[in-house]
Amino acid sequence: MTFIRRACRIFRRARFLFCLPSCVLVFGCTRQEPPADLTIINRYEPESLDPAIIVAQADMRIVLALFEGLTRLEPVKARAVPGLAAVWDISPDGKTYTFHLRTNLVWSTSEPITSADVVYSWLRELDPQTASRYAGQLYYLKNAEAFNTGKITNALLVGVRALDKFTVRVELNHPTPFFLDICAMPLTCVVPRQTVEQYGDHWLNARPLPVSGAYELVAWRLNDKVRLKKNPRYWDAANTQSEIVDILPVGSPSTALNLYERGQVDIVWNKELIPPELLDVLLQRPDFHSFPSLATYFVRFNVTRKPFDDPRVRRALALAVDKERIVKKITRAGEIPTSHLVPPGTANYHSPDGLGYDPALARKLLAEAGYPGGKGFPHFEYLFNAAPGADVNQNIAIELQQMWRDELGIDMELRQVETQVFWGILSQIDYELASSDWIGDYNDANTFLGMFLTGDGNNETGWSNPRYDELVHAGNETTDLKQREKLFQQAETILIRDDLPIVPLYIYVGINYFDTNKIAGIWENMLDDHPLNYIRKIKN
Amino acid sequence: MYFVRRILFAIPLLLVISALAFLLVHLAPGGPFDGERQPASPEIERNLKAKYHLDEPIWKQYARYLGDLLHGDFGASLKYRNHSVNDIIAQGLPVSMTLGGLAFAFATVVGVPLGFFTAAWRGRWPDHLGSFFAVLAVCVPSFVVAPALILIFAMKLKWFPVALWETPWHMVLPSIALGSYFAGKVARIMREGMLTAAQSEFVTAARAKGLTETMLLLKHAFRIALLPVVSYSGPMLADLLTGSFIVENIFQIPGIGVFLVNSSLNRDYTVVVGLSLLYAMLLIALNLAVDFAYTWLDPRVKYE
Numbered sequence: 001m002t003f004i005r006r007a008c009r010i011f012r013r014a015r016f017l018f019c020l021p022s023c024v025l026v027f028g029c030t031r032q033e034p035p036a037d038l039t040i041i042n043r044y045e046p047e048s049l050d051p052a053i054i055v056a057q058a059d060m061r062i063v064l065a066l067f068e069g070l071t072r073l074e075p076v077k078a079r080a081v082p083g084l085a086a087v088w089d090i091s092p093d094g095k096t097y098t099f100h101l102r103t104n105l106v107w108s109t110s111e112p113i114t115s116a117d118v119v120y121s122w123l124r125e126l127d128p129q130t131a132s133r134y135a136g137q138l139y140y141l142k143n144a145e146a147f148n149t150g151k152i153t154n155a156l157l158v159g160v161r162a163l164d165k166f167t168v169r170v171e172l173n174h175p176t177p178f179f180l181d182i183c184a185m186p187l188t189c190v191v192p193r194q195t196v197e198q199y200g201d202h203w204l205n206a207r208p209l210p211v212s213g214a215y216e217l218v219a220w221r222l223n224d225k226v227r228l229k230k231n232p233r234y235w236d237a238a239n240t241q242s243e244i245v246d247i248l249p250v251g252s253p254s255t256a257l258n259l260y261e262r263g264q265v266d267i268v269w270n271k272e273l274i275p276p277e278l279l280d281v282l283l284q285r286p287d288f289h290s291f292p293s294l295a296t297y298f299v300r301f302n303v304t305r306k307p308f309d310d311p312r313v314r315r316a317l318a319l320a321v322d323k324e325r326i327v328k329k330i331t332r333a334g335e336i337p338t339s340h341l342v343p344p345g346t347a348n349y350h351s352p353d354g355l356g357y358d359p360a361l362a363r364k365l366l367a368e369a370g371y372p373g374g375k376g377f378p379h380f381e382y383l384f385n386a387a388p389g390a391d392v393n394q395n396i397a398i399e400l401q402q403m404w405r406d407e408l409g410i411d412m413e414l415r416q417v418e419t420q421v422f423w424g425i426l427s428q429i430d431y432e433l434a435s436s437d438w439i440g441d442y443n444d445a446n447t448f449l450g451m452f453l454t455g456d457g458n459n460e461t462g463w464s465n466p467r468y469d470e471l472v473h474a475g476n477e478t479t480d481l482k483q484r485e486k487l488f489q490q491a492e493t494i495l496i497r498d499d500l501p502i503v504p505l506y507i508y509v510g511i512n513y514f515d516t517n518k519i520a521g522i523w524e525n526m527l528d529d530h531p532l533n534y535i536r537k538i539k540n
Numbered sequence: 541m542y543f544v545r546r547i548l549f550a551i552p553l554l555l556v557i558s559a560l561a562f563l564l565v566h567l568a569p570g571g572p573f574d575g576e577r578q579p580a581s582p583e584i585e586r587n588l589k590a591k592y593h594l595d596e597p598i599w600k601q602y603a604r605y606l607g608d609l610l611h612g613d614f615g616a617s618l619k620y621r622n623h624s625v626n627d628i629i630a631q632g633l634p635v636s637m638t639l640g641g642l643a644f645a646f647a648t649v650v651g652v653p654l655g656f657f658t659a660a661w662r663g664r665w666p667d668h669l670g671s672f673f674a675v676l677a678v679c680v681p682s683f684v685v686a687p688a689l690i691l692i693f694a695m696k697l698k699w700f701p702v703a704l705w706e707t708p709w710h711m712v713l714p715s716i717a718l719g720s721y722f723a724g725k726v727a728r729i730m731r732e733g734m735l736t737a738a739q740s741e742f743v744t745a746a747r748a749k750g751l752t753e754t755m756l757l758l759k760h761a762f763r764i765a766l767l768p769v770v771s772y773s774g775p776m777l778a779d780l781l782t783g784s785f786i787v788e789n790i791f792q793i794p795g796i797g798v799f800l801v802n803s804s805l806n807r808d809y810t811v812v813v814g815l816s817l818l819y820a821m822l823l824i825a826l827n828l829a830v831d832f833a834y835t836w837l838d839p840r841v842k843y844e
Contacts, residue, residue: 033706048621055577131588136580149583204622222623222631224705224794248704250792258690258702259792420570420807427578457578 036227036246038519038535041256043270045223045249049204051189052125052132057439057528058270060186062226062247065215065532067189070099070118070168071180075534078443078525080180084113084190084212084235085168094175094479099183101166107192107210108231115162117212121190122160123147134187136457137441140179142171175479177348178444185441189213214240214533223249228532241521241536266519266537269530271333271511276391279332287515290334291524294343294440295508296448297335299382299400302432303501304462307378312369314500318355319362320407321400327506330395335506340496341438342445342488343507345526348481349445352489354496354504359407366408374409381415384435385422393435396505426460436460436502443527445488446476452495452502463501468494543828550824554817558609561816562602565809572618572807592618594809605813614817615810619803625814632796633818635705639787639795640780642711643719647776651723652769655730656762662735670727677724686717686790703792710791718787722776729772733765740764767838774830778823 044058051063064072072083085099105113122141125132126148139145142159146152159171172179182188192210196203203209209217214236215228226247230240248265250256256273259265274282282288301308301317308314323337336344339354363373371377382400384393394416401412412433417425425431438458440447449472450456454464468491475487496504510528521534573588589595593604608615614625651674658670693713694702701710737743738761746760785797796815803811835841 045620047619050622053621055575128583128587129591131579131584131591133575133577133579133584133588135584139580145580149581201616202622221794222620222628223798224631248792250703251798252789252792254687255703255790255792258695259704262695262698262702264702264704418570418805420572420574420805423574423576424570427574457580460578 033227034244036244037242038244038267038532038537039246039248039265041250041259041265041268041270041273042226042247043249043251043256043273046226049217049220049226051121051186051191052130054186055133058249061269061530061532062228063186063189064213064529065228065245066209066211066213066217067186067191068213069185069188069190070101070183073181073184073527073529073531075521075529075531076523076525078527078529080184083184084118085183088180092479094177095172097170097172097179098163099168099170101168102235103166105212105235106233107212108216108233109192109208109210110233111194111210113190113212114165115168116165117190117193118168119160119162120193122188123155123158124191124196125187126158132187134185137182137185137187140172140174140176140182142173174477176476177479177481177484178442178446181442181444214531215245218244225249234533236533240533242532245532245535260513267512267514267522267535269512269514269528271509274511274513282513283333283511288511288513289524290509290511291528292336292343292345292526293508293510293528294346294443294447294526295437295510296338296341296343297396297435297437297505297508298341299503299505300426300431300434300436300461301501301503302429302434302462304429305432307369307371308380308432310369311499312365313371314503315355316362316365316369316408317404318500318503319358319365321403321503321505322357323505324357325403326396326399330399331392331506333509333511335509337506338504340492341502341504342448342492343440343526346440346445346448347443349485349488351445352493352497354493355500362408366410371410374411377408377410379411379413380432381413382433382435383415383417383422383425383431385417385419397435427457429460429462434460437508439508440527445492446472449475449488449491449495461501463499465494465499468499543832546828546831550821553824554820557820558606558813558817559602561813562605562809563598565804565807565812566598566601568804568807570807572809574807592616605810609817614814617803617808617811619806619808619811625810628799628811629796629814629818632794632799635793636781636784636788636795636797638711639714639718639784639793640777642715643722643780643784644773644777646715646719647722647726648769650719651726652730652766654723654727655769656734656765658727659731659734659738659765671731674724674727674731677720678728679724680720682717682721683786683790685720686714686787689713689717690790703790705791705793714787714791714793717790718780718784722780725772725776726769729768730765733768734761737761737764763837767834770830770833770837773833774827777826777830781819781822 042058042061044056046059046062047056048054048059049063049066051067054060054063068083070083070085071080074081084101084105086102087100089098101115107113124130126135126138126144128148128150135148143152143157144159147155147158161169163169190212195206195210199206211231214231214234216231218227218229220226228245230243231237234240253273253275256268257275260268283290301314303309327335327337339356340351342349342351382397384397387393397414401414404410404412426434438448438451451458452463453469453472471487471491475484478484514522518538519535520538521536522530579585593601605615616624617628654670654674658667661667690702690713694700700713704710743760784795785801788795788797799811800815803815
């Protein structure tokens, strides 16, 4: 009997084996859902959608679609404009803000939103039980720090209260020119009191979830998607462009690129989702948009450990780094080499120049410090973590090691650790040199300079300079923006030219990909902030 | 009786596994709340730790965890703070099991006939061709098969979607990517089993009685040859469940594989211990099922 005939006969008898996969498919998960108007890849699964506890930018993008604060950021330049508050008055000394809410505000479940909700949300953010890691951004309020650290328990003493149903009075410790930007951040967004009190930690599982923003939460499936639907009761619902928006967490850069190429997603807005091998090729395409962002990559010194307690040593190391080479050879996305910390384009501020590239001067300084030609320089380690998706941190570490060996004759060892361990070591200041970066929280120089005040949790270098502290505090006390800029420039000069607890390397570049012929309503701004309600697919 | 004993033995085993997982993940350096943004004051850090009882001694935390476990509560995730471990399992496990089930189906539906035919036509062209493909499937890992399948069938031919998990069309490529290695293994094992069974005495006797070759192979040898495949199914299902992480990552499938890996990196203690227990329970149950199938297939096997 031929092979084919026998095969057929055998298959006929073994039919049941083929029923198995069909049954599994039939009973398997198939979803009948209408397609979304807009699908966006957001890279990370949100850790939470509670405005009071989130820290990651990916989470903030979704939260700002669900909830709103007194102000919101406009999509073009990400400046603060009226949100739940229609207008506000600022006292001449800059310390008292009176916000007037819109009178027609309602939750998506139709209860009215009043000033009591605003006060509740802000106090919840500051409540020590909430344990919010961003509560420090509200320390500009009177007594907020004392309340958050448990020194006082009377919430009425905190500088935010409801004067009447639609008026919120805020009292600050000193004039804070960027305060309106803080009022647009998720930590100040208004949350539904009834739901939070009823469900406690699981309030986000309530359906329907009352929201104060442009979109309602339809579904939140872990590692699958977050589906948002237009909130018709939002005060600006008339301008919400898309009806249903899907937000996907995708971990692998090649998967994200494939999904985009096949048209299964419309926008990918995280530069970790570009396969690094294809970076040069992809950046040539018109649908890959790169833009300078409000973030800096730098190296931290532990100034409490010898020999890095000597500013001459730190300056020597800084002068021997060829930042152009790092940007051209390793990162290659058009990053801007920088000698200062605050990115160019930051509102109301121009950074002073720091140290350039001068190996000869570097060698001279090192000799002055007692290590001519690098002789006798103790062994030290450079700490870094594995950057997800790309080996940027490692490659930069290797390059720095090479530069310092060639120019200064000193030997550096590389130490790579897991990300969680890295943050732990950094916060305990248990390193010699460490790779670092910082993404600004709001468009003002203070978000960068404030980090290096004495005792600030994000300082993590052990550096303390009373003159620097004085200048930064003075800058924050004045309402005169020009005067403020001068004071900040003097402070930054100490940071990046004189004392140098850090070596700034380059300004980050953000990269998003979407086709401008198909998608409208996204503008590239420094904060990489793109309110969802403006984005739409262009229909022809 | 034997199976009841096996089930009872599983309980202390799971206890030991939970204790080990708990201890190991707590011993690792770094904590779940270490992050880039330092909170403005150490009180916040303390409050956070106190909220999840991380400031208590380890034995106390473990006792508390066991207490919750007895109520069926695996605890709240420390990283995904609005979800409990039960949520994560409830959402992710059905998906991973569907993927594993489909891959298993692919592996058996392709592997068993392939093994059968290569054994039945041993030494001739079906054997050479079939064995070549089987060995190829075993040697090429899933993270090579998956992108290759995506490139050909999703990007170029556009027959299937590139990724995600929505309709039955989405399930085809991931199942093949995950199951291909096992299909190759099953084919090889089936072939060996068939060749051994074909030599055995009862097959020789049946042939002497005048049974046709087809009936012989299918009715007699096949059932016995299936035994090694069945006993391989136990570790195979285990591998399918754990190895799904790579395929889930490439196809962005919302299973629990990604949680198993990322939870240790995130030091998400509750998820690590919860998922370790879950996998242990699944493996124990699956191995028990395999042993049961064994007795059904081979009447010579008896358990006391």
